[in-house]
Amino acid sequence: MRYDLSFFLCCCKSFLGSSSKKDEENFYALLQIDSDASPDEIKRAYKQQSLIMHPDKLAQKGLQPTPEDHLKFTRMKEAYEVLSDPHKRETYDAIGERGMKWLDEPFSIDPQELAHNFATSSVLDRSKIFLIFVGIAVTVLLQPILICLHVDGAFGEDANWMATLTPLWIWNVFILIYHSRVIGMGPIPKPDHVPADDWIDPLPMQKRILSCARFILLFLFELLAALKLDQVVFLPWTFIFVPLYVWEVSSLYKKLPLARMRIVTVEDLEAALGKPFSQFSFAEKELIANRYSVVPSTESAEFLAAQKLKTRARHDIVQSMFRIAFCACLLVRLDLHTDWSWWIVFLPLWVMMFLICYTNWQAFAEVQRKAHEKDPNLFVPSTDNGASPDVEAGYGAVATDGTATSEQTQQQAPKLSDQEKEELRAQVVASSSKLCSKCCSLGFILIVVVLFVAKLQGAHYSAVWIISPFLLVIGLILFILGCAIFGISEVPTDGIDFDFEPFGTDNSRQQPNTVYAATDSPTMSDPVYIPPPPPTNEKINRLSPMDKSEHIVAISVEDNAAAAVVASFKPAETSDKEINELD
Numbered sequence: 118m119r120y121d122l123s124f125f126l127c128c129c130k131s132f133l134g135s136s137s138k139k140d141e142e143n144f145y146a147l148l149q150i151d152s153d154a155s156p157d158e159i160k161r162a163y164k165q166q167s168l169i170m171h172p173d174k175l176a177q178k179g180l181q182p183t184p185e186d187h188l189k190f191t192r193m194k195e196a197y198e199v200l201s202d203p204h205k206r207e208t209y210d211a212i213g214e215r216g217m218k219w220l221d222e223p224f225s226i227d228p229q230e231l232a233h234n235f236a237t238s239s240v241l242d243r244s245k246i247f248l249i250f251v252g253i254a255v256t257v258l259l260q261p262i263l264i265c266l267h268v269d270g271a272f273g274e275d276a277n278w279m280a281t282l283t284p285l286w287i288w289n290v291f292i293l294i295y296h297s298r299v300i301g302m303g304p305i306p307k308p309d310h311v312p313a314d315d316w317i318d319p320l321p322m323q324k325r326i327l328s329c330a331r332f333i334l335l336f337l338f339e340l341l342a343a344l345k346l347d348q349v350v351f352l353p354w355t356f357i358f359v360p361l362y363v364w365e366v367s368s369l370y371k372k373l374p375l376a377r378m379r380i381v382t383v384e385d386l387e388a389a390l391g392k393p394f395s396q397f398s399f400a401e402k403e404l405i406a407n408r409y410s411v412v413p414s415t416e417s418a419e420f421l422a423a424q425k426l427k428t429r430a431r432h433d434i435v436q437s438m439f440r441i442a443f444c445a446c447l448l449v450r451l452d453l454h455t456d457w458s459w460w461i462v463f464l465p466l467w468v469m470m471f472l473i474c475y476t477n478w479q480a481f482a483e484v485q486r487k488a489h490e491k492d493p494n495l496f497v498p499s500t501d502n503g504a505s506p507d508v509e510a511g512y513g514a515v516a517t518d519g520t521a522t523s524e525q526t527q528q529q530a531p532k533l534s535d536q537e538k539e540e541l542r543a544q545v546v547a548s549s550s551k552l553c554s555k556c557c558s559l560g561f562i563l564i565v566v567v568l569f570v571a572k573l574q575g576a577h578y579s580a581v582w583i584i585s586p587f588l589l590v591i592g593l594i595l596f597i598l599g600c601a602i603f604g605i606s607e608v609p610t611d612g613i614d615f616d617f618e619p620f621g622t623d624n625s626r627q628q629p630n631t632v633y634a635a636t637d638s639p640t641m642s643d644p645v646y647i648p649p650p651p652p653t654n655e656k657i658n659r660l661s662p663m664d665k666s667e668h669i670v671a672i673s674v675e676d677n678a679a680a681a682v683v684a685s686f687k688p689a690e691t692s693d694k695e696i697n698e699l700d
Contacts, residue, residue: 122211125220127245131238132231133216144196144209152210156201163197236607243602250598254591260284261587265580278343289336296329331367334360354451358444365444368437375430380423381409432476439469459573466566470559477555484548488541492533561586 145152148162168174170190172182199205199217208217219226235243260282266272267281299320307316338360344350345357383394386405390397397405405411412420443465449455450462533541568583581588 122208125216126211128249129216129219131235131242131246132226133212133219133234142192142214144200144214147193147196148200154200156203159197159200163193163201166193233607236605240603247599247602250595254595256284258584258587258591260288261584262581265584268580278346282339282343285339289339292332293329293336296325296332300325300329327367327371331364334364334367338364355448358448361444362441365437365441369434372430372433372437375426376434378423378427378430379409380412380420380427382412382414382420384414386411432473435472436469439465459570463566463570470563474556474559477552481548481552484544488545492538492541561590 145154148154148159148166150158150162154162167190170186170193172187172190175182175186199209199214205217208220212220215226263281263284267276267278272281300322304322305318305320307313338357341350341352341357341360345352345354386397386409387394390401410423412423414420443463446457446462446465450457450459564586565583568585572578572580572583
């Protein structure tokens with residue numbers, strides 16, 4: 118069996134259902150052949166069945182083809198198309214027709230059917246899914262655990278780093294194979310529906326080669342560092358870090374044009390050149406494309422995307438500069454053998470983390486400010502600037518002589534539609550979610566780095582404690598996945614009466630023979646309305662005198678067979694004393 122089919126069955130067999138293949142119409146039965154039939158036998162069977170089932174052949178025999186006959190012939194033809202193709206036949210034999218449909222159209226399967234199949238699947242099928250997640254966790258944690266054990270001396274004094282980093286070398290080999298295949302596959306062919314002038318290769322060869330070269334630099338740095346730790350090479354750490362510095366410089370070279378990108382609108386270009394954009398020559402458009410990023414307007418989605426790309430490039434450059442500064446401090450500590458504290462060596466990283474959180478907070482505050490400008494009623498403005506609420510609301514202004522004027526201090530924002538308000542809310546929520554996720558992730562990384570620096574400074578605890586946050590999080594995730602995978606089961610609903618009454622309804626005082634609907638009386642031909650029972654004195658006493666005068670009381674209800682006698686009455690005039698007694 119092919120590897121992709123084996124992996125698909127391992128992951129998705131529980132979602133297909135154990136009896137799905139048995140319930141399907143067998144393609145081999147449609148052609149009336151055995152499951153081990155040869156390609157020639159399949160071809161002969163198709164011809165024989167076509168002579169029998171084809172609608173034209175039926176018409177020649179004097180029979181009127183029915184829709185069922187057309188459907189049977191279509192199904193037989195589909196069976197031949199699948200079984201005549203060796204690749205499709207192997208897929209069909211492994212996962213059946215429904216599995217093939219899921220591979221071709223993953224979103225065509227009913228989610229409720231998938232949930233039902235998974236809830237009724239076997240423990241073995243669920244265990245395969247859980248073992249996949251366990252394998253991913255082991256793959257991620259294996260190398261850090263080996264490094265921590267090596268630092269603690271668990272492998273002995275003669276252990277070398279080249280052997281400890283074996284998982285890393287295997288991973289690097291796979292990535293190198295991937296880069297070589299991407300480079301060797303050549304340019305991506307142009308689709309038929311795209312004109313030749315508009316086609317741009319999404320993966321140009323220069324970009325592929327540069328990406329492969331950057332990864333080779335990292336690979337070379339890891340190899341030199343391992344040899345240096347094993348005392349195989351005696352080069353200074355400054356030389357060991359050269360590939361890493363080249364990698365950072367290449368990152369700056371890649372991000373610098375984006376950070377310096379100038380964004381202009383079509384209106385600006387038309388005003389500068391004095392003619393419509395459609396009349397620009399090809400040379401002018403090419404020159405503009407090389408120097409500027411042209412967007413329709415400052416309110417368009419293209420402008421927001423370009424601005425976001427430019428801002429991200431600037432942030433990446435700042436982070437790269439801090440990483441270079443950290444490497445410089447590290448080299449001073451290692452090569453010059455200074456007595457700098459490790460907390461000072463990692464100072465650039467502390468500052469970089471703080472600036473990342475601060476910039477994300479600024480971005481969130483900017484989104485809130487713009488949203489408040491568009492809809493002040495939807496987002497409450499901040500009063501940190503000391504502005505008066507009256508002034509913010511635009512009640513009026515005070516002239517220089519102290520007299521009140523009717524002019525508003527600020528222009529009222531235009532009224533927004535419900536859709537625009539929802540978009541503003543979505544923008545604020547997305548910005549706040551980004552702020553929380555970034556700060557939480559940086560806080561998690563900060564804990565790990567603090568544990569690492571404390572260990573370097575001479576703390577007496579196992580190096581495994583450095584990666585303990587990762588072990589805790591991944592263990593919690595595996596626990597939740599295990600509960601979700603093995604705890605889901607189908608709840609039988611046979612014989613269970615569901616209560617569809619609104620939540621909070623008190624049914625304890627309902628009479629067993631009371632029906633609150635139009636019912637068919639056994640003694641009368643017309644339906645009889647059976648009202649609810651009359652209220653108790655306790656409920657009447659809680660009503661006000663005006664409400665009591667309008668109350669309706671049902672007098673008699675017996676076995677759902679007698680007609681309900683309803684009387685509306687108005688009490689006689691009562692004195693204040695009597696009213697107080699009722700209250």
